[in-house]
Amino acid sequence: MPNLEAIRSRLAKVGQSHLLNFFAALTPVQQQDLLVQIESLDIEQLPALVDTYVKSKPVFSLPPELGPAPYFPKNEKSPGRSWDRAAMERTGESLIKAGKVAAFVVAGGQGSRLGFEGPKGCYSAGAVTGKSLFQIFAEHFVAAKVRYGATVPWYIMTSPLNHAATVAFFEEHKFFGLSQRDVQFFPQGVMPSLEIATGRVLLAGKGEVATNPDGHGGCVKALSVSGALADMRRRGVEHISYFQVDNPLVRPLDPAFIGLHAAGPGSSAEMSSKMIPKAYPEEKVGVFCSSQGKVEVIEYSDLPMDLQKQRLEDGSLRFIAGSIAIHIMGVEFVERLANDPKFALPYHRAEKKVPCIDPISGAAINPSGNNGVKLEKFVFDALSLCRGSIVFETDRTEEFAPIKNAAGLDSIDTSRSLQTERAARWLEAAGVAVPRKTDGSPDCVLEVSPVTATCAAEMAAAKPTLKIDRGAKVAL
Numbered sequence: 001m002p003n004l005e006a007i008r009s010r011l012a013k014v015g016q017s018h019l020l021n022f023f024a025a026l027t028p029v030q031q032q033d034l035l036v037q038i039e040s041l042d043i044e045q046l047p048a049l050v051d052t053y054v055k056s057k058p059v060f061s062l063p064p065e066l067g068p069a070p071y072f073p074k075n076e077k078s079p080g081r082s083w084d085r086a087a088m089e090r091t092g093e094s095l096i097k098a099g100k101v102a103a104f105v106v107a108g109g110q111g112s113r114l115g116f117e118g119p120k121g122c123y124s125a126g127a128v129t130g131k132s133l134f135q136i137f138a139e140h141f142v143a144a145k146v147r148y149g150a151t152v153p154w155y156i157m158t159s160p161l162n163h164a165a166t167v168a169f170f171e172e173h174k175f176f177g178l179s180q181r182d183v184q185f186f187p188q189g190v191m192p193s194l195e196i197a198t199g200r201v202l203l204a205g206k207g208e209v210a211t212n213p214d215g216h217g218g219c220v221k222a223l224s225v226s227g228a229l230a231d232m233r234r235r236g237v238e239h240i241s242y243f244q245v246d247n248p249l250v251r252p253l254d255p256a257f258i259g260l261h262a263a264g265p266g267s268s269a270e271m272s273s274k275m276i277p278k279a280y281p282e283e284k285v286g287v288f289c290s291s292q293g294k295v296e297v298i299e300y301s302d303l304p305m306d307l308q309k310q311r312l313e314d315g316s317l318r319f320i321a322g323s324i325a326i327h328i329m330g331v332e333f334v335e336r337l338a339n340d341p342k343f344a345l346p347y348h349r350a351e352k353k354v355p356c357i358d359p360i361s362g363a364a365i366n367p368s369g370n371n372g373v374k375l376e377k378f379v380f381d382a383l384s385l386c387r388g389s390i391v392f393e394t395d396r397t398e399e400f401a402p403i404k405n406a407a408g409l410d411s412i413d414t415s416r417s418l419q420t421e422r423a424a425r426w427l428e429a430a431g432v433a434v435p436r437k438t439d440g441s442p443d444c445v446l447e448v449s450p451v452t453a454t455c456a457a458e459m460a461a462a463k464p465t466l467k468i469d470r471g472a473k474v475a476l
């Protein structure tokens, strides 16, 4: 059992003694749990964090020599920016076939905007079938066995808050047909949630510190300490296809992207990204920029509006490359970062409502406004640590239908429409008639399993022959 007096004295030195206010009233097991939890926090780091992120707010300054990041256009024959798609696809395919590509989903977020009980990956997302997000992703790797004759090991980052429920979901669904030994789960780290008004660590209960997952950037450390990187090494994996849990249209095994990352001109094969052209200047997505030859993502709130509105001669936005949180990371790169004692991604501060208890009376507090500061690391901050990072353009309707909110923008409704729209395009290109309304939108609901196709060319190769009636719901 951690030493109570030692912890009491360390907490007193950093002004966080209230964490033990209810200690005497706890059972021995609860006491032990609380001490272990407190000991796992970086107690001595707290005053500096409070000063930097709670008592003041970090001021963002624009990086020097800021410009838009160059990118590989989706049309490989774009004048002046052509690239060899066929060669990149061959390279990507051969890497998948050789078992050198792993998939990695970050699924440790709290999903508070969606308001769904349970891990977000269990959310029913398929436009017709209602398949869970996890099942949709799994089907890519089931299909890879047939398409490429390859095993794609899949790593799933959870958080201590949703780990057990995530594993139970996979067990209940028999790993969606994947071999259990090719699916690995590991929890990311957590940070204590801090009270905005005082910088005190919030208590979730009398014997529990309020914590939040430490952001998707926490994956660098989590991949290492969990043994996932070592497992990748054992398997001969060299590249990690990174994606978020909320996007059912993601294509984790895209040969062209993998090829560009591994062997594209200017790529160091360390960390690469996909982008979509921003729809309008104010769109709330991070933007790929370049500063002194390094790629970085600048959050929409940090990029001055006059820059966001700048246009090129052809009328397109100058800062056009919106981030959709799809990356490939080199195993060697992640190892290098994780093993570097000086490596640390910066924290980002977010004000949130954090249910907690009053540290004096113990009464439950369900705040109506933001009472807490959460500190998170973002994975894209690792981009500027690459020697050569490339960005690849993709099409919004091909690969981006995130489910973030319960309703409205980026909700299940918008995601279903985008899934249908993409399937309609693929089917029409393959010669199937899709009924459309007068406004041009499909007059049906469509869903394509990744086992059937993960791009238009695979749909065409499947030679679909079906008749779709108006108002029909069709899953292929």
Ligand code: UTP
Residues within 6 Å of the ligand: 106, 107, 108, 109, 110, 111, 112, 113, 114, 120, 157, 188, 212, 213, 214, 215, 216, 218, 243, 244, 245, 246, 376, 404
């Ligand atoms: P979001 O930024 O959408 O955050 O995460 P969230 O926590 O899921 O949702 P809200 O903001 O509470 O509504 C983007 C992706 O990063 C993962 C999420 O699971 C999602 O795939 N993520 C986020 C983590 O894995 N860990 C984190 O600490 C934060």
